[in-house]
Amino acid sequence: MGRIFAIGDIHGCSQTLKKLISEKILLTKSDILYFIGDYIDRGHDSKGVIDYILGLRSDGFKVFTLRGNHEQMMLDSLYDKQAMKLWMDNGGKITLQSFGIHSLEEIDEKYWSFFHDTMLCYNTEHYIFVHAGLNFKRKNILEDKEAMLWIRDFEPVQPALEDKIMIHGHTPVELDQILIQSGNCINIDAGCVYKNRSQMGNLLAIELPSRTFIWQRNCE
Numbered sequence: 001m002g003r004i005f006a007i008g009d010i011h012g013c014s015q016t017l018k019k020l021i022s023e024k025i026l027l028t029k030s031d032i033l034y035f036i037g038d039y040i041d042r043g044h045d046s047k048g049v050i051d052y053i054l055g056l057r058s059d060g061f062k063v064f065t066l067r068g069n070h071e072q073m074m075l076d077s078l079y080d081k082q083a084m085k086l087w088m089d090n091g092g093k094i095t096l097q098s099f100g101i102h103s104l105e106e107i108d109e110k111y112w113s114f115f116h117d118t119m120l121c122y123n124t125e126h127y128i129f130v131h132a133g134l135n136f137k138r139k140n141i142l143e144d145k146e147a148m149l150w151i152r153d154f155e156p157v158q159p160a161l162e163d164k165i166m167i168h169g170h171t172p173v174e175l176d177q178i179l180i181q182s183g184n185c186i187n188i189d190a191g192c193v194y195k196n197r198s199q200m201g202n203l204l205a206i207e208l209p210s211r212t213f214i215w216q217r218n219c220e
Contacts, residue, residue, distance in 0.1 A: 004208040152171050
């Protein structure tokens with residue numbers, strides 16, 4: 001068996017992602033890698049992020065991709081003008097620029113397949129991987145799909161997770177606070193795209209089950 005990794009919110013920082021995987025993680029084909037969503041928006045090379053992940057898959061690496069709220073906004077924008085405005089206000093314009101286009105209709109089908117194939121949650125034997133978190137007010141914590149994309153400031157209630165560890169992102173956290181996390185809910189969004197903010201600007205990975213944090217400073 002290889003190692004298990006999860007990588008936090010990338011937001012168009014393609015060069016940072018490549019350095020994290022090729023120089024810090026040293027990914028092998030026996031490893032399993034989960035991306036927890038928000039590949040696009042705000043950073044300047046969203047297309048490059050998707051191309052790199054697609055390349056890993058085509059090269060035989062075990063890659064699993066979750067959907068973030070930014071991918072959901074992009075998908076919703078295909079059919080809803082109000083959703084398009086929300087997306088444009090949250091980084092959609094720079095994502096279109098990275099594809100060298102002016103409208104969503106110009107995006108190649110392989111990218112739409114990538115976005116549509118993303119999962120809201122991966123529930124494995126020992127871990128739950130999700131973008132934003134879970135609604136612990138529900139009896140069935142895997143029932144609220146909206147929460148998986150958008151929730152913040154939730155309070156994990158036990159024994160809802162039982163003996164599993166939940167890995168999530170969505171809410172940027174300062175690196176020093178990420179590194180001292182305990183318990184079975186772990187946030188791995190180190191605010192990669194916010195490189196001008198103190199204690200942010202890092203793309204973070206976690207290795208499991210050791211709970212070892214690996215990070216790469218934003219190098220865009």
